[in-house]
Amino acid sequence: MTGARRGNGSRPARRGQSTTTVGDERSALRVLVMVGGPGAGKGTQARYLSAALGLPHVASGDLFRDAMAEGTPTGLEAKAYYDRGALVPDELTVRMIAERLDQPDAASGAILDGFPRTVPQARALDGFLLRRGTRLEGALYIDVSEDELVRRLSGRWICSGPAQHVYHVVNHPPERPGICDFDGTELSQRADDAADTIVARLEKQLPPMYEVVDYYAERGLLLPVAGETRASEVTDALLRAIEHAVAEPVT
Numbered sequence: 001m002t003g004a005r006r007g008n009g010s011r012p013a014r015r016g017q018s019t020t021t022v023g024d025e026r027s028a029l030r031v032l033v034m035v036g037g038p039g040a041g042k043g044t045q046a047r048y049l050s051a052a053l054g055l056p057h058v059a060s061g062d063l064f065r066d067a068m069a070e071g072t073p074t075g076l077e078a079k080a081y082y083d084r085g086a087l088v089p090d091e092l093t094v095r096m097i098a099e100r101l102d103q104p105d106a107a108s109g110a111i112l113d114g115f116p117r118t119v120p121q122a123r124a125l126d127g128f129l130l131r132r133g134t135r136l137e138g139a140l141y142i143d144v145s146e147d148e149l150v151r152r153l154s155g156r157w158i159c160s161g162p163a164q165h166v167y168h169v170v171n172h173p174p175e176r177p178g179i180c181d182f183d184g185t186e187l188s189q190r191a192d193d194a195a196d197t198i199v200a201r202l203e204k205q206l207p208p209m210y211e212v213v214d215y216y217a218e219r220g221l222l223l224p225v226a227g228e229t230r231a232s233e234v235t236d237a238l239l240r241a242i243e244h245a246v247a248e249p250v251t
């Protein structure tokens with residue numbers, strides 16, 4: 001509802017690159033985003049899809065960690081915000097995503113997880129893709145009810161590494177109890193994973209997420225799937241949704 005009138009062709013294409021021609025090399029770039037509440041299984045599904053589609057899984061947490069560890073200019077910029085406990089601006093995050101998409105393994109595209117979380121971030125991503133002469137292939141929305149999110153989050157264990165990989169005692173246990181599968185760090189339960197704080201956190205995080213859902217729905221880019229079934233069924237549904245979207249792209 002807010003600001004739905006962007007991308008009406010009012011912006012000229014910059015840098016002499018056509019934004020409308022299908023068939024230029026950039027149109028091959030496949031960028032998908034994961035949308036869903038905390039505990040919906042975005043990270044888990046993104047990893048499955050990554051393997052199935054041959055596209056790298058780009059989690060915003062990993063993105064920051066790697067850029068900061070490598071000391072890239074954007075990484076150092078982000079670190080300055082982190083160090084003083086400030087939010088990293090959307091524009092900087094999009095620049096980091098842009099750099100990530102320039103890596104050889106992302107030549108065909110990527111699956112973004114953890115971004116966008118807000119409509120301004122979704123717009124920033126659209127703007128970036130438009131400048132690259134392409135557009136988002138789809139927003140994969142894992143639909144999970146609030147009650148189910150609360151249930152899942154209260155069994156949640158999180159790794160102590162910067163990527164904060166998420167596990168669940170029932171739905172997604174680690175291979176070795178208490179240890180992260182990816183970086184070997186210890187898992188712990190966050191203080192705010194107690195039921196009442198979970199509800200408070202969802203009340204804060206879900207409204208902007210639903211706005212992102214509406215934003216993509218208005219643009220015909222939303223690919224919603226039911227998220228309360230087994231993880232493998234969710235993966236199958238997501239793959240079918242992607243296949244269908246590719247077969248009948250929005251114009």
Ligand SMILES: [Zn+2]
Nearest residue numbers: 159161165180
């Ligand atoms: Zn981890």
